[in-house]
Amino acid sequence: MSEIGLMLLRMAVWLGLAPLLPGLINKVKAAVAGRRGPPVLQLYYDLARLWRKGVVLSTLASPGFVFGPAVAWLAVVAAAALLPLGPLGAVAGFRGDVVLMIYLLALARFATAWSAMETGSAFEGMGAAREVSFAVLAEAAVIAGVLALCVQSGRLTLADMLGESAGPGAALLGAGLFVVLLAENCRVPFDDPNTHLELTMVHEVMVLDHSGPLLAAVLHGAAVKLLFFAVLLVQAVLPMGHWPAGTALAALAGGVLLVTVGVGLVEALLARVAFRRVPLLLTSAWVLCVFALLVAWKGGGR
Amino acid sequence: MNARSEFLPLSNGGAVVWPEVPVRPIESLVEHTAAALGTGARLCAWFGVPEGGGVSVVAVLAYDAEGRLGVARSAPVRGGYPALTPRQTQAHLFERELGEQHGLEPRGHPWLKPVRRARNGAPLHGEFFRVAGAEVHEVAVGPVHAGIIEPGHFRFQCAGEEVLHLEIALGYQHRGIEEALPGGPHRATAAQMETVAGDTTVGHATAYAMVMEGLAGVEAPLRAQWLRALALELERLANHTGDLGALANDVAFLPTSAACGRIRGDFLNLTALICGNRFGRRLVRPGGCAFDLEPDRAQRLLTGVARAMDDLEHAAAWFWDSATVRARFESVGAVSDREARELGLVGPAARACGLVRDVRYDHPAGWHRLAQVPVAVWPGGDVLARARVRWLEIQRAVEFLREQVPAGPEGPLLEPPPPPAGERLAVALVEGWRGEICHVAVTDAAGRFRRYKIVDPSFHNWTGLALALRGTAISDFPVCNKSFNLSYCGADL
Numbered sequence: 001m002s003e004i005g006l007m008l009l010r011m012a013v014w015l016g017l018a019p020l021l022p023g024l025i026n027k028v029k030a031a032v033a034g035r036r037g038p039p040v041l042q043l044y045y046d047l048a049r050l051w052r053k054g055v056v057l058s059t060l061a062s063p064g065f066v067f068g069p070a071v072a073w074l075a076v077v078a079a080a081a082l083l084p085l086g087p088l089g090a091v092a093g094f095r096g097d098v099v100l101m102i103y104l105l106a107l108a109r110f111a112t113a114w115s116a117m118e119t120g121s122a123f124e125g126m127g128a129a130r131e132v133s134f135a136v137l138a139e140a141a142v143i144a145g146v147l148a149l150c151v152q153s154g155r156l157t158l159a160d161m162l163g164e165s166a167g168p169g170a171a172l173l174g175a176g177l178f179v180v181l182l183a184e185n186c187r188v189p190f191d192d193p194n195t196h197l198e199l200t201m202v203h204e205v206m207v208l209d210h211s212g213p214l215l216a217a218v219l220h221g222a223a224v225k226l227l228f229f230a231v232l233l234v235q236a237v238l239p240m241g242h243w244p245a246g247t248a249l250a251a252l253a254g255g256v257l258l259v260t261v262g263v264g265l266v267e268a269l270l271a272r273v274a275f276r277r278v279p280l281l282l283t284s285a286w287v288l289c290v291f292a293l294l295v296a297w298k299g300g301g302r
Numbered sequence: 303m304n305a306r307s308e309f310l311p312l313s314n315g316g317a318v319v320w321p322e323v324p325v326r327p328i329e330s331l332v333e334h335t336a337a338a339l340g341t342g343a344r345l346c347a348w349f350g351v352p353e354g355g356g357v358s359v360v361a362v363l364a365y366d367a368e369g370r371l372g373v374a375r376s377a378p379v380r381g382g383y384p385a386l387t388p389r390q391t392q393a394h395l396f397e398r399e400l401g402e403q404h405g406l407e408p409r410g411h412p413w414l415k416p417v418r419r420a421r422n423g424a425p426l427h428g429e430f431f432r433v434a435g436a437e438v439h440e441v442a443v444g445p446v447h448a449g450i451i452e453p454g455h456f457r458f459q460c461a462g463e464e465v466l467h468l469e470i471a472l473g474y475q476h477r478g479i480e481e482a483l484p485g486g487p488h489r490a491t492a493a494q495m496e497t498v499a500g501d502t503t504v505g506h507a508t509a510y511a512m513v514m515e516g517l518a519g520v521e522a523p524l525r526a527q528w529l530r531a532l533a534l535e536l537e538r539l540a541n542h543t544g545d546l547g548a549l550a551n552d553v554a555f556l557p558t559s560a561a562c563g564r565i566r567g568d569f570l571n572l573t574a575l576i577c578g579n580r581f582g583r584r585l586v587r588p589g590g591c592a593f594d595l596e597p598d599r600a601q602r603l604l605t606g607v608a609r610a611m612d613d614l615e616h617a618a619a620w621f622w623d624s625a626t627v628r629a630r631f632e633s634v635g636a637v638s639d640r641e642a643r644e645l646g647l648v649g650p651a652a653r654a655c656g657l658v659r660d661v662r663y664d665h666p667a668g669w670h671r672l673a674q675v676p677v678a679v680w681p682g683g684d685v686l687a688r689a690r691v692r693w694l695e696i697q698r699a700v701e702f703l704r705e706q707v708p709a710g711p712e713g714p715l716l717e718p719p720p721p722p723a724g725e726r727l728a729v730a731l732v733e734g735w736r737g738e739i740c741h742v743a744v745t746d747a748a749g750r751f752r753r754y755k756i757v758d759p760s761f762h763n764w765t766g767l768a769l770a771l772r773g774t775a776i777s778d779f780p781v782c783n784k785s786f787n788l789s790y791c792g793a794d795l
Contacts (some may be wrong), residue, residue: 033560122441126463126776189626192554196448197780199441200552271553271626274634275463275777 010091014080018223019043021230021260025187028264043223050216058209061118068115069207069214073221075108080228084159086235086252087245093159098146101158102139105184108221109135116206123198127205130275134190134202137282138183144289145177149236152296162232163241169295174237176288178262181229183282185222188267190278230259308334309363309372314665317516317728318373320744328359328376328383335361335374336389342367344659345646346731346740348386348396350404351753356380357404360755362729362742366664371729382407392646395761403480418473418794427471433459438466441776445474452790460776468771468779470764475794483754487514487588487722496583499758499792501541504533504573505734506756507586509741512667512730514588517722517745522668524711526590531669532603532706533573533582535699538735539607540569542650542692542699543614545787549689550621552781553630561617568610572603590716600707611700618693631686635770635782638683647766649737649759650695651786653679654687661733673706675699683770685778688785695735722749734759736789758792 023040030037039045057065081091082101090097113128150156153164166173183190186203198205207218234255240248273281308326312318326334339345343363350357356378363372376383385408386393395417397408402416415428432440439460445453453474459467479498483491495510496503508530515522522530547562570580577585577593585593595603621627637647642655652659660677662670678694680687724747732739737759744753767786771779 029556033556035560122439125439126441188554195552195554197552198448199443199779200777267554268556271550271555271624271630273626274630275775277629 006088007091010085010088011081013085013088014077014091014224014227015220018227019047019220021226021256022193022223024257024260025264025267028261029268032265032268043219047216047220050211050219051213053212055212055214056209058119060120061209065115065118065209066214068111068118069210069217069221071111072108072115073217073224075104075111076221076225076228079104079108080224082158083228083231084162084235085231086240086248088249090159093157096156098150098156098158098161102143102146105142105225106135106139108225112203112206112218115210119209121209123201123205124208126199127202127208130202131206134183134278134282137279137286138180141176141180141282141286141289142184144286144293145173145180145236148173148289148293148296151293160241162235163239165239165242166236166292167296168299169292170237172288172295173292174233176285176292177229177233177236178259179281179285179288181226181233181259182263182266183278183285184229185226185263187263189270189272189281192272226263227256230256233259309338309361309374311370311372312729313369313667314371314661314729314731315512315516315521315667316371317519317723317726320725320727323360323727324374325358325377326374328379331359331361331374331376332384332386332389335363335393336386338363338372339390339392343372345390345392345396346371346729346738347742347755347757348393348400349742349753349755350400350406351375351744352404353378357400357406359383359400359406360727360742360744362740364665364731366659369665371665371731373727373729379406382409384409385411387411391644392762395765416473418476427455427473430457430469430471431459431467433461433466435461437461443779454790456779458771458776458779463775463777465771465774465776465779468768470768472764472790472793475791477791477795479795480754480756483751486751486754492587493583496581497791498756498795499736499760499789500581501789502537502734502736502739502758502792504530504537504582504586505732505739506741506758507582508534508668509730509732509739511586511588511590512732513728513741513743514722515719516728516730517726517743517749518719519723520589520717520719522590523714523717524669525594525713525715527668528706528710529576529591529593529595529715530586531673532595532703533576533585534732534734535702536569536573536576537582539610539696539699540566540573541735541787542696543569545692545784546618546621546689546696548784548787549631549685549781550627552784553627555621555624555627558617558621558627561613561620565610565614565617568606568613572606572610575599575603575606587716589718590714592716594715595707595710600710604704604707607700607703611696614696618696622693628686630781631689631785632684633682634685634778635774635785636682636684637766637770639681641769642683642766645765645769646762647737648762649733649735650678650688650691651737651763651766653677654691655683656681659738661731661738665731667731669706673702673709675702685781685785724749736760736787736792737763756795758789758795760788760790760793763788764793 079101082097084090116124116128149161152167153161155161191202346364347362359376399417441458443456445455455471457469496507498506544566547559550558573582574580639655662675663677680690722745727744730741740757742755746752
């Protein structure tokens with residue numbers, strides 16, 4: 001396949017397959033609760049519907065209200081472009097791209113919080129405050145996890161470091177990154193993507209006033225982010241670079257599916273924690289990643 | 303006991319002759335009421351009856367320990383009077399209502415503003431209480447909410463995530479029920495009473511029927527009293543089950559949430575088995591019940607209750623066994639027993655503070671004189687305690703149905719009562735699933751209503767919710783709100 005074709009294929013996987021994950025999670029939740037649940041493709045239908053709709057804009061909001069979701073979507077997709085898809089490889093990559101990836105995720109969060117503040121609503125202000133305060137801890141955990149991978153593999157390119165084995169700390173890293181995945185994607189126990197109660201929301205409340213294509217961008221961006229973290233988690237744990245391409249691809253797909261079902265089961269079986277306990281949970285994730293870092297540093301890293 | 307003699311005693315469902323109700327100057331009525339409330343009585347109702355160009359204030363007290371009620375009234379008042387609220391907090395909403403309905407000014411009331419509406423049109427709530435400070439922010443929620451619930455406005459004063467003060471403003475559901483009743487009973491009155499709070503249809507209809515029977519000086523046939531008690535427990539089962547599911551839903555605990563939603567429907571369908579309506583509409587009528595429960599349908603009712611309870615026990619076990627759920631409920635939204643007593647909380651909200659307060663036990667009337675229900679009490683006053691009380695009451699309601707359904711007495715079901723006697727005052731208390739429902743009727747010389755006062759349990763308990771939020775995280779408001787699950791339309795009338 002030509003390089004261009006491969007490039008398009010990678011982008012197609014990121015943009016096209018991402019909305020499948022929330023549908024799968026909802027199916028798992030419904031099955032546990034004994035319901036039939038919405039179709040797996042529901043998010044695709046929703047995106048198509050939202051894309052055709054108009055946008056309601058507050059007279060008080062500056063253009064930042066519109067830029068926010070657009071910038072956030074672009075930043076998340078750009079971060080995804082840096083992440084390799086197992087043997088398919090990354091859309092782009094260079095030495096030190098891992099640092100850019102972390103900054104792109106932060107940029108996406110900044111843009112979402114910015115557009116949330118634009119409406120001047122007390123709800124959205126509260127949501128933005130919660131989102132950024134939890135992010136301080138979640139980011140620390142991501143950075144510790146990525147550092148562990150860097151130290152273990154001795155590389156600074158995502159494609160190289162993820163291909164290597166995560167070493168003896170793989171289980172610690174996997175557990176830490178799974179908790180970060182739940183927090184970053186606003187899943188139970190950190191947030192409840194299904195709730196209608198504005199006062200309890202974190203991420204959902206920030207986008208309450210967005211509608212039409214803007215909301216579609218927000219929802220699609222959230223799905224890409226979920227796929228992003230699932231792919232990161234699976235590759236961080238499995239030494240896929242040493243496997244044949246077919247096996248590696250199957251392992252990646254199977255791993256992402258497993259993570260998705262895991263998220264669904266967590267949501268189906270746990271209640272969400274009170275906000276005052278969220279820092280405790282995120283600190284535990286950070287500690288897990290730091291121990292993975294220590295293991296990589298002292299035991300067998302290059 | 304000194305204060306006791308100032309009030310004319312009567313029992314639940316009874317009536318007294320209006321001219322025999324002791325008349326005092328308003329200052330003396332306030333004095334005696336404050337003294338009685340200070341020595342263990344409870345304020346059931348405090349309302350005005352227009353009389354001779356002024357307003358006669360009526361006090362209805364409950365002496366729970368003695369199973370007695372007491373009534374007294376003031377000489378007609380014009381203008382204002384020294385408020386009762388500064389001495390007894392439980393009067394505060396009643397006095398605001400009195401000011402709104404009759405233009406009387408309770409002087410010295412700390413927070414005098416309308417309860418439901420301005421003189422004309424939409425709710426007019428005036429100034430909200432504000433906490434000053436650069437760190438303090440105000441969050442306004444409602445009256446239009448994100449879920450399919452009733453309209454109400456909540457004004458939070460917050461420091462970060464912590465709620466310093468919550469003020470609840472209602473009145474959006476005001477339909478003018480009390481205003482429609484003078485001159486009645488009308489043909490539509492019984493149907494209107496069932497819609498005071500639609501989820502408490504049987505409770506309010508029973509209270510109305512008891513008032514009508516009390517005014518006429520008769521009692522409903524025993525078989526009707528039995529059927530009313532069964533329907534009341536079915537109503538309790540359905541609503542408590544729905545509440546447990548709603549609590550689970552608010553903390554994103556899906557298994558119980560999904561199961562309880564369905565099981566609530568099963569209990570509603572059992573009410574429909576009796577009378578063809580899931581909420582028990584047209585079942586209870588003055589003088590008895592309009593539908594009978596024959597032995598074969600009684601058997602189907604019992605089977606249905608057993609099956610639904612079987613499912614519910616599983617759903618509740620998931621709930622109580624989950625550490626994550628308990629962690630979300632413990633010490634959240636706590637009301638102390640002292641606060642509960644001062645505010646005059648009723649129903650599960652009061653019993654979750656450890657107060658033994660249940661009309662079925664304290665003031666038994668109808669079938670409850672023959673079949674007692676144990677009072678379900680849990681200490682703590684937090685969301686967990688309120689959920690626990692609900693679960694205890696579910697278990698006891700099922701036990702009650704198992705025992706009482708086969709024990710139905712033979713006899714007539716409906717004996718329409720004679721028209722109400724003139725110049726009477728009748729009081730009926732019913733323990734609905736939210737707590738004490740109080741209906742008071744005063745008739746004129748021709749036996750028509752001069753005044754009909756309805757006190758829904760929510761009227762007592764809304765302030766409890768506001769207090770429960772103090773010092774709680776604002777994100778815990780929904781779960782606190784569900785744990786009380788108060789009626790907007792019941793308070794708005």
